[in-house]
Amino acid sequence: MPQSTASPGKLDIAALETLRLVHELGSFTAAAEKLDVNQSAVSYTIAKLRAYFQDPLFVREGGRQVSTERCEHILQQVIEILEKLDDVAQPEEFDPAQSRAKVTIACNYYERILMIPKIVSELRKQAPHLEVEVVNALGDGHLRLLRREADVLVGPFARSESGFHSRRLYTEEYACFMDPRHPMAGRSLDVDSYLALNHVYINYGGGWKSAYVNEIEAAGHSLRPTITVPSPAGLASLLGQSDLVATMPSRLGRTMEGLVLNESPFRGPFDLSVVWTARKNDSAMHRWLREVIVETCRG
The missing domain is CATH 3.40.190.10 (Periplasmic binding protein-like II)
Known part of the structure; x- marks a missing residue:
């Protein structure tokens, strides 16, 4: 395809995040909705990245934006960069009473009925300004963790692979x-x-x-x-x-x-667990979040 005439300029974190989202969602429109921007803003950002990397990055196939081989290679590095920046941005101390951060919990029907009300009540008590989002985990909630769509996963989802951590909450039958x-x-x-x-x-x-x-x-x-x-x-x-x-x-x-x-x-019989990725393991805020979940669900 012809190369964009947009000036390559300099890379910024927002552009890399846009690249990751388009790859993940397979759509400029879906990425724009996720970022709460106009689709033209996403198109402009991808045009700049195409000029910078001298590669189409995405080609349209079957109604989806499919990444090129070079884009896949770039994304391996981009995701590592974004995760490292997440780590650097996390404060060493966390005061729940003052926090206005957002946390996202992935779970399913069972957890929404039996666990989420107690968890949210305690979160609200300790961190009244915290924003909490609950999303569906379905059968592949661990992918929501890897795609950074959730901070923790709650349910019968304990993972043994490298890169995941979990704590058992209780056994159900x-x-x-x-x-x-x-x-x-x-x-x-x-x-x-x-x-x-x-x-x-x-x-x-x-x-x-x-x-x-x-x-x-x-x-x-x-x-x-x-x-x-x-x-x-x-x-x-x-x-x-x-x-x-x-x-x-x-x-x-x-x-x-x-x-x-x-x-x-x-x-x-099966175990209910709270699961998270190694990327969130040392964050003060996420350590606090996990402790709240464990204490409320085991109590």
Whole structure:
């Protein structure tokens, strides 16, 4: 493609951040929305970077801005630079009572119902001017950490790879929930009677397999759901006055009025954790944030 006639000028941090966002989102428009600027500002910045690096950086394919090979190489260095600058910018001490910073927590439905209210209440108590954003983690919340879209990830997401840290909050397990008038309500469920029930299966948008399902399959069985839903939201209404049952984390099911708990032969215990990247490990603010999460969720 013809090279831009824009003067290369000097690189600045904002331009590098724009480059990273366009690469991440695959769109000038999406990057502009994220940065809260006009699309023309993003286009102008990319034009300057194209002139500076003497490379197209992005080509449009299938409705997305696809990075060139040179752009990928540049981005490896750019991300390292941005992360190092983040580290330098973090104050050595943090006063939550005075802070007007923003923190972003990635999690899913379970955590939003059972954990986020307590976490936010304590954050507000200690840091009344702090801005808190809660975003969906879905099944790949660790990518939100790597893409700097979240500061911490809360849920069943402990990571063992290099570059991640985690602390266990508590252990949860699954139970079977149903209407009190269900013929099996209050009765012991063996494997055969459990599998014969009319199950509402929560697939969490297809990006997650629950631990109890892994147990069922490991035992040589399969779950044949009557209904499949993407989230536990609205399950109390769906199960009420019906012969349907749902297997979900026991603490979550206990919050749903009008349902009774039956112990399941497949309990699938799992740990809830708070997860963060090495980049955030030494930040005074993020150490405080993690301590608040641990103390409120373990308490």
